[in-house]
Amino acid sequence: MALPGTVLMQSVDEVPIDKMGLAHYFANYETYLGPIRQRPLKFLELGIARGDSLRHWESWLPNAEITGLDITPCPARFDSGRVRCYVGEQQDKAVLDRLAAERAPEGFDVIIDDAAHVGQLARLCFWHLFEHHLKPGGYYFIEDWGTGYWPQYPDGKHYRPPDPDLAAHEKLLDRMHKSALVQAVYPLRKATGWMRWNLVRRRFHGHDRGMVGFVKELIDECGAEDMTHPSFGTGTPRRSRFDWMRVSLGHVVIRKAG
Structure with missing residues (x-):
């Protein structure tokens, strides 16, 4: 079942013709x-x-x-x-x-x-x-x-991928991790590091x-x-x-x- 617009080679001697523009x-x-x-x-x-x-x-x-x-x-x-x-x-x-x-x-x-x-x-x-x-x-x-x-x-659908960026909670955790207070206090640094690792985005919006x-x-x-x-x-x-x-x-x- 060929798609509309499909063109196939008729002979092995022919120059390959694009199929839907996909040579x-x-x-x-x-x-x-x-x-x-x-x-x-x-x-x-x-x-x-x-x-x-x-x-x-x-x-x-x-x-x-x-x-x-x-x-x-x-x-x-x-x-x-x-x-x-x-x-x-x-x-x-x-x-x-x-x-x-x-x-x-x-x-x-x-x-x-x-x-x-x-x-x-x-x-x-x-x-x-x-x-x-x-x-x-x-x-x-x-x-x-x-x-x-x-x-x-x-079964098709338009897909518009979102811009790649950190989620709001990831941005917040990044700012906390870089703050002088968190870096100076070991328990805070460990806790923030744990959250950054365990709360990172696990799924990506896909099609x-x-x-x-x-x-x-x-x-x-x-x-x-x-x-x-x-x-x-x-x-x-x-x-x-x-x-x-x-x-x-x-x-x-x-x-x-x-």
């Missing part, structure tokens, strides 16, 4: 998939619209077996015999399991989510595919997460709508080792399921840990 999408694909593009990859794209993107992948990934999913039938025809399209919703786990069993029973090497751009749907789809149908070391790309900032999306909130959940997964630290965290200590995660304007790239 670095293609730079990311070149960076991470370029070194492996000759391999017999198992490749899945969610949200294929007319199939233009699949034509590009069919040409640029000459040995890949390519699978597409969209809520409407794809009208494009492909000559290589390496492309197959399915109809269904990205959050439908039964559909995802079926296409994975038929096309990549050992897991996909690459998955691209360019489907609904709705946080809850992308989230359900991501965790199911990531856990069950993405190979260790595989890549998962999420496109257009910035729709969470667009109020015309069902948790739609795709933006989903991306922040993925950042939490990057912090799994700290969240479950045996001395400071909770739960069973574990490492992140991500090898790494890269976030850029409108684009997320995740490599699954081996």
Whole structure:
């Protein structure tokens, strides 16, 4: 499901064209998939619209077996015999399991989510595919997460971040800490220091709508080792399921840990 205004490369020989003015999408694909593009990859794209993107992948990934999913039938025809399209919703786990069993029973090497751009749907789809149908070391790309900032999306909302500054109580404690009286009286200095440490702002006003909130959940997964630290965290200590995660304007790239 391509966004309005989306333009995709029609041929591997073409100069990359901006998608919503974001040429670095293609730079990311070149960076991470370029070194492996000759391999017999198992490749899945969610949200294929007319199939233009699949034509590009069919040409640029000459040995890949390519699978597409969209809520409407794809009208494009492909000559290589390496492309197959399915109809269904990205959050439908039964559909995802079926296409994975038929096309990549050992897991996909690459998955691209360019489907609904709705946080809850992308989230359900991501965790199911990531856990069950993405190979260790595989890549998962999420496109257009910035729709969470667009109020015309069902789960989006305008966001106006406040100016970075200390809260009123933090400013008061800072002034107290610097005062001659507090510095001269040890118990006051200790008490003020304790309050400055324990009353510091713990939460920052953020944007948790739609795709933006989903991306922040993925950042939490990057912090799994700290969240479950045996001395400071909770739960069973574990490492992140991500090898790494890269976030850029409108684009997320995740490599699954081996």
